[in-house]
Amino acid sequence: MPVYQINKGINKPIEFKGLKAQYIGYLAGGLVGLLVLFAIIYIIGFPVYLCIIIISLLGTGLFMQVYKLSHKYGQYGLMKRGAKNYLPGYLKFRSRKLFTRLIK
Numbered sequence: 001m002p003v004y005q006i007n008k009g010i011n012k013p014i015e016f017k018g019l020k021a022q023y024i025g026y027l028a029g030g031l032v033g034l035l036v037l038f039a040i041i042y043i044i045g046f047p048v049y050l051c052i053i054i055i056s057l058l059g060t061g062l063f064m065q066v067y068k069l070s071h072k073y074g075q076y077g078l079m080k081r082g083a084k085n086y087l088p089g090y091l092k093f094r095s096r097k098l099f100t101r102l103i104k
Helices: 022-044 048-073 077-084
Strands: none
Touching: 022 048, 048 077
């Protein structure tokens, strides 16, 4: 009788080394951008050692920022933060007093 493993990862976000959901894409896009930047500054004529130092510093900053955002906002938090800016002023509530004082 064959033994089948049950997939228990259903409805869980994609995670890779601590990065969740869309942050994996942000990091990948940033790394591609750094690769293009390296090619551009190398073609311009910068010394190779200077190119490597610049890209290393920018890459370290990229990794730190993406991990910081991932841990601060989680899977959907950054999208919620961005969506909050699109609310009209009359729909923004600073407190819950309006709802807690409603008469039943």
